[in-house]
Amino acid sequence: MLGTAALLFFGLLIGVSNPIAILMAQEAWPQGVGLAAALAIGIGALPSGIGAWTIGRLADQTSLGYAFSTVTWVPLISVVAIVAYRFVRVSAD
Helix, strand or coil, X not given: CHHHHHHHHHHHHHHCCHHHHHHHXXXXXXXXXXXXXXXXXXXXXXHHHHHHHHHHHHHHHCCHHHHHHHCCCHHHHXXXXXXXXHHHHHHHC
């Protein structure tokens, strides 16, 4: 039960960034918003697939709890990337 709740929670955390990535791609490339959205969706699927495979493999070799504890740093990396993007974007304007 706890593993299922953790799976749902982390799945939501992973999926919540997709619309943000699409909007950022469209903002960065306003003359081709459709292509920018398609690229953001397509390229965004690759890290998700690699991450799911890696966590699944780690869970098979150790335990589900340990595998989930290794991905707790992923949201922190996202926050750092957002701050870095804002800093670069502000200095470019």
